[in-house]
Amino acid sequence: MAIKLPIYLDYHATTPMDRRVLDEMLPYFTEDFGNAASRTHAFGWKAESAVGVARERIAKMINADKPEEIIFTSGATESDNLALKGIAEFYGDKGKHIITSRIEHKAILDSGKRLEKMGFEVTYLDVDKQGFVDPAHVRAAIRPDTILCSVMLANNEVGTVQPIREIGAVCREKGVLFHTDAVQGIGRIEFDVQSMNVDLASITAHKMYGPKGVGALYVRRSKPRVRLVSQMDGGGHERGYRSGTLNVPGIVGFGKAAEIITHEWRDEAARVSRLRDSLYKKITAELDEVFVNGPWPAIDSSGKVLRLPNNLNISFAYVEGESILMSLKNVSVSSGSACTSASLEPSYVLRALGVEEELAHTSIRFGLGRFTTEEEIEYAANLTVSSIKRLRDLSPLYEMAKEGIDLKSIAWTAH
Amino acid sequence: MAYSDKVIEHYENPRNVGTLDKNDDHVGTGLVGAPACGDVMRLQIRVNDDGVIEDAKFKTFGCGSAIASSSLATEWIKGKTLDEAAEIKNETIAKELNLPPVKIHCSVLAEDAIKSAIDDFRKKQASRREGNT
Numbered sequence: 001m002a003i004k005l006p007i008y009l010d011y012h013a014t015t016p017m018d019r020r021v022l023d024e025m026l027p028y029f030t031e032d033f034g035n036a037a038s039r040t041h042a043f044g045w046k047a048e049s050a051v052g053v054a055r056e057r058i059a060k061m062i063n064a065d066k067p068e069e070i071i072f073t074s075g076a077t078e079s080d081n082l083a084l085k086g087i088a089e090f091y092g093d094k095g096k097h098i099i100t101s102r103i104e105h106k107a108i109l110d111s112g113k114r115l116e117k118m119g120f121e122v123t124y125l126d127v128d129k130q131g132f133v134d135p136a137h138v139r140a141a142i143r144p145d146t147i148l149c150s151v152m153l154a155n156n157e158v159g160t161v162q163p164i165r166e167i168g169a170v171c172r173e174k175g176v177l178f179h180t181d182a183v184q185g186i187g188r189i190e191f192d193v194q195s196m197n198v199d200l201a202s203i204t205a206h207k208m209y210g211p212k213g214v215g216a217l218y219v220r221r222s223k224p225r226v227r228l229v230s231q232m233d234g235g236g237h238e239r240g241y242r243s244g245t246l247n248v249p250g251i252v253g254f255g256k257a258a259e260i261i262t263h264e265w266r267d268e269a270a271r272v273s274r275l276r277d278s279l280y281k282k283i284t285a286e287l288d289e290v291f292v293n294g295p296w297p298a299i300d301s302s303g304k305v306l307r308l309p310n311n312l313n314i315s316f317a318y319v320e321g322e323s324i325l326m327s328l329k330n331v332s333v334s335s336g337s338a339c340t341s342a343s344l345e346p347s348y349v350l351r352a353l354g355v356e357e358e359l360a361h362t363s364i365r366f367g368l369g370r371f372t373t374e375e376e377i378e379y380a381a382n383l384t385v386s387s388i389k390r391l392r393d394l395s396p397l398y399e400m401a402k403e404g405i406d407l408k409s410i411a412w413t414a415h
Numbered sequence: 416m417a418y419s420d421k422v423i424e425h426y427e428n429p430r431n432v433g434t435l436d437k438n439d440d441h442v443g444t445g446l447v448g449a450p451a452c453g454d455v456m457r458l459q460i461r462v463n464d465d466g467v468i469e470d471a472k473f474k475t476f477g478c479g480s481a482i483a484s485s486s487l488a489t490e491w492i493k494g495k496t497l498d499e500a501a502e503i504k505n506e507t508i509a510k511e512l513n514l515p516p517v518k519i520h521c522s523v524l525a526e527d528a529i530k531s532a533i534d535d536f537r538k539k540q541a542s543r544r545e546g547n548t
Contacts (some may be wrong), residue, residue, distance in 0.1 A: 175509075321453075323478050326418070412448070412451070
């Protein structure tokens with residue numbers, strides 16, 4: 001079978017929409033275009049009812065108690081902002097301390113920075129070499145004035161699946177609200193707000209085969225009842241938590257995407273995980289000095305999932321990431337190299353894991369997904385191997401390393 | 416990042432990739448940059464008795480622009496005298512390759528690599544002369 005190029009292996013960034021999602025959305029752009037807040041006519045009722053169905057499907061996907069616990073937003077960045085700032089504003093009289101980790105998404109880290117300017121104190125927990133937050137560190141960081149702890153379900157760069165259940169249990173025991181940015185984990189690993197003691201969770205449709213521009217914040221309504229102050233003033237939509245006309249077609253698509261995931265995620269995770277493992281095997285069979293960033297093996301001896309099934313983040317020693325991307329021109333992946341970031345700094349996530357800068361510059365992230373095929377993985381693996389071999393022939397560092405020169409012994413001219 | 420056609424052309428068909436014997440008296444080696452910064456260039460020249468660069472080789476760890484800058488540098492210095500080669504400026508390399516502002520440091524590194532190789536060669540010659548007297 002001829003494969004279609006370029007191949008998309010950047011499913012952590014975004015996912016293509018599932019055709020079934022699109023089909024369900026389409027009528028809501030044209031015939032059923034009503035405003036879900038219009039209470040006076042059938043157009044509004046129809047839109048409101050469609051939003052209700054979506055809310056139920058999303059609540060079911062994460063095992064929320066009630067559909068009303070789902071607050072629609074424009075995406076996970078807004079959800080993260082609303083969670084941190086909304087909680088801080090509501091509970092600020094009770095305490096001004098928040099706990100999070102160093103490898104959170106920028107929407108969390110930068111919300112934390114903003115809150116610090118407003119007089120809050122934020123503890124950024126270190127992670128271990130595989131990217132894990134230790135629940136014991138969470139416990140140790142909790143103080144009488146701690147109001148919130150936010151730790152992501154799974155990391156977008158290295159795929160580390162956090163011990164959310166354990167962290168949730170610590171927070172519940174200590175009476176601290178617990179938020180998780182669940183974006184990368186939804187549809188790829190188990191996520192259950194009840195058994196994991198999650199009080200708030202950010203999710204987004206476009207990372208789960210739904211449309212861009214729509215997300216949600218789960219806000220627990222009982223045991224404990226979580227309150228927050230809205231960050232968007234206006235017509236009082238979403239029970240006053242988030243004003244703004246609802247994106248009805250987007251929400252309908254989000255709901256359909258959630259329904260598909262509820263039914264299909266386990267099979268999909270197993271299939272994608274096999275493809276990821278075969279990519280790893282093909283690459284490591286042909287190349288020396290490659291290092292996986294993040295947990296590996298992906299599943300521990302007890303069967304616990306340590307790494308997202310669709311993630312493979314590898315450092316190819318002695319070849320720079322951007323030059324690898326250039327060589328993999330028909331394979332769409334991303335790199336932790338400084339050259340590919342707007343800041344010209346290597347990935348803060350890799351640095352937090354203690355990956356040396358030399359190796360951070362050589363990292364490539366492969367993100368697989370629902371539509372990835374065996375043929376695509378075969379192609380990507382072969383192209384990766386030939387590209388790395390070619391670039392190593394061009395690399396003075398590889399030649400020196402092969403001659404037995406200790407690269408650390410050289411007085412490099414940092415620039 | 417969109418690359419200029421010239422960067423892509425050099426990246427895909429780099430000129431003068433290779434290694435000269437760094438212990439050869441006629442060879443000067445420049446090794447600049449740092450792995451932690453994401454680019455390292457090694458540029459080598461072989462200089463004949465007339466002071467003309469008769470061969471140049473490079474190997475580069477770095478992005479496509481760094482590879483292209485060093486490839487272009489070897490192409491330009493071949494056949495030049497040491498003094499002529501030392502005149503090559505990073506701006507000229509950057510202009511030839513249409514490097515965007517964030518990639519100017521790649522051309523700076525290439526200029527440094529040329530100068531460093533020339534220095535290395537001249538030091539070798541100087542110490543050889545000292546050895547002879």
